[in-house]
Amino acid sequence: MIPSSFEYVAPTSVEDALAALAEAGDEGKVLAGGQSLLPVLRMRLNAPEKVIDLGRVEGLRGIREDGDTIVIGAMTTHDEVANSELVKEHAALLAKATAEVADPQIRHRGTLGGAIVHADPAGDLGAPVLALDAEMVIAGPGGERTVAAKDFFTDLFETAVGDGELLTAIRIPKHTGWGAHYEKFVRVAHQWSIVGVAATVKADGGTISEAKIGLTNMGSTPLRAASVEAALAGKSASDVADACSSAADGTNPPSDLNGDADYRRHLATVLTSRAVAAAAAG
Amino acid sequence: MTRITVTVDGAKYSDDVEPRTLLVHYLRETLGKVGTVVGCDTSNCGACTVHLDGRSVKSCNVLAVQVDGHEVTTIEGLATEAGLHPMQESFHEHHALQCGYCTPGMIMQAIDVLNTHPDPTEEQIRLGLEGNLCRCTGYHNIVKAVAAAAKAPGAAAVSSSKVGD
Numbered sequence: 035m036i037p038s039s040f041e042y043v044a045p046t047s048v049e050d051a052l053a054a055l056a057e058a059g060d061e062g063k064v065l066a067g068g069q070s071l072l073p074v075l076r077m078r079l080n081a082p083e084k085v086i087d088l089g090r091v092e093g094l095r096g097i098r099e100d101g102d103t104i105v106i107g108a109m110t111t112h113d114e115v116a117n118s119e120l121v122k123e124h125a126a127l128l129a130k131a132t133a134e135v136a137d138p139q140i141r142h143r144g145t146l147g148g149a150i151v152h153a154d155p156a157g158d159l160g161a162p163v164l165a166l167d168a169e170m171v172i173a174g175p176g177g178e179r180t181v182a183a184k185d186f187f188t189d190l191f192e193t194a195v196g197d198g199e200l201l202t203a204i205r206i207p208k209h210t211g212w213g214a215h216y217e218k219f220v221r222v223a224h225q226w227s228i229v230g231v232a233a234t235v236k237a238d239g240g241t242i243s244e245a246k247i248g249l250t251n252m253g254s255t256p257l258r259a260a261s262v263e264a265a266l267a268g269k270s271a272s273d274v275a276d277a278c279s280s281a282a283d284g285t286n287p288p289s290d291l292n293g294d295a296d297y298r299r300h301l302a303t304v305l306t307s308r309a310v311a312a313a314a315a316g
Numbered sequence: 317m318t319r320i321t322v323t324v325d326g327a328k329y330s331d332d333v334e335p336r337t338l339l340v341h342y343l344r345e346t347l348g349k350v351g352t353v354v355g356c357d358t359s360n361c362g363a364c365t366v367h368l369d370g371r372s373v374k375s376c377n378v379l380a381v382q383v384d385g386h387e388v389t390t391i392e393g394l395a396t397e398a399g400l401h402p403m404q405e406s407f408h409e410h411h412a413l414q415c416g417y418c419t420p421g422m423i424m425q426a427i428d429v430l431n432t433h434p435d436p437t438e439e440q441i442r443l444g445l446e447g448n449l450c451r452c453t454g455y456h457n458i459v460k461a462v463a464a465a466a467k468a469p470g471a472a473a474v475s476s477s478k479v480g481d
Contacts, residue, residue, distance in 0.1 A: 035357065042318055042335030042381050065379075072377045073359050075336075085335065089382055113371070137447025138428060139362060142371040143378065223446045224360075 037075035044087040048173050048202060051091055056175060056198050058084040064200065065089070066109060066148025069140045094202060097121060106204045108147025115146055125206045127214035127234040131162040134216055137224040147201045153193050153255070156226035158218060160187055160256030161248030165232045168206045174199035187255035212236050215312035217305045221292070227251050228292045229301040231281070233309035242266050242314060252285040252302055262306060271314035274307055281306035320384040324349065325393025333380045340364045342380035343390060351392040351420055362448035365421035366390045372428035374447070391420035403427050403465045412461035414452035422448050426462045436466055
């Protein structure tokens, strides 16, 4: 199938994009990398009257250092994030999770900002962004505001980005020297996570001093495994299974053709244990 | 209609397209480049893979208007008067196809794999082809063909950006 007809605009600045968005109102849809939006348009699950392409907006793409923070433009592709030396050094968890997104062709087009705002609970990037305590920079008619990742994901496919607003950048506090691992469970290559666990760990001489863990597809939004994080502090990196047994506490995973909720709860504990062990090992 | 100017397989084209036109349909129906095929129409199978500014993309998942001002290489742009591209040659040598429907996309993605990993491990080849499905399940010979192409004389020239120069 092909999408239904729409009007196309390709603004070259954030200001022009916001103006186009305001003019389009409810009938507008923002196009980032398009790797989730185009399938939706093709299947006609959505039929916007106007598509606003951010692909030609200057300044939304690229990765830079800003003091204790790494700043990633919303239109930076997955391929750029996964291969960035800055991200690998200071936010290794995001680099590793991004390398697991879909397949190479999708990673060449798909963007961090697009994936985050799409907010598919089975998407791989919400969990690492949440675990790394990122901040989202949102531009709107009234100027710019910043929202913490923990307040950003509000529901299934819903975020704090309001009508007439755009996510412009993701700011990630440096986690230099932290071990990291993203453990993704799928049955078929390049598919959505059934469950995924994003773990980053600060370990010193074989002892974990701090751990941050995000869960993919264990509820309508990405979640932190807070009780596991607390239980891991001070634990030996070689013996994490007990501390990880509470990974599914407080979660509300879906039941679907890939597995029921109990299966996902079990998976979460197993995958968290694996992810933490791998993260602690480097 | 929106006016776009695109370089495809080394030649420049200007056309008026509907914004909803997918790149794969522009290539096939407007330019007649039917070597790039539509497989699944859901962005899963990778049969429609082409290179956009030297990197592989699924052309059913890109709008033609998005490539305005950019450069596209399709399977039809690989061979030269001197002969087949080394990757095409290797697929031929290793019988890396059964029905052949996935082959255009497989070859385009295989070239991208070698651009990323000039001396790939088998795992890197398999992961690199993760987004390309062969429903004949003829994967083993495809992996062999890519590994052999990496070792073939002139393997470093396995780059779509060289095509059409």
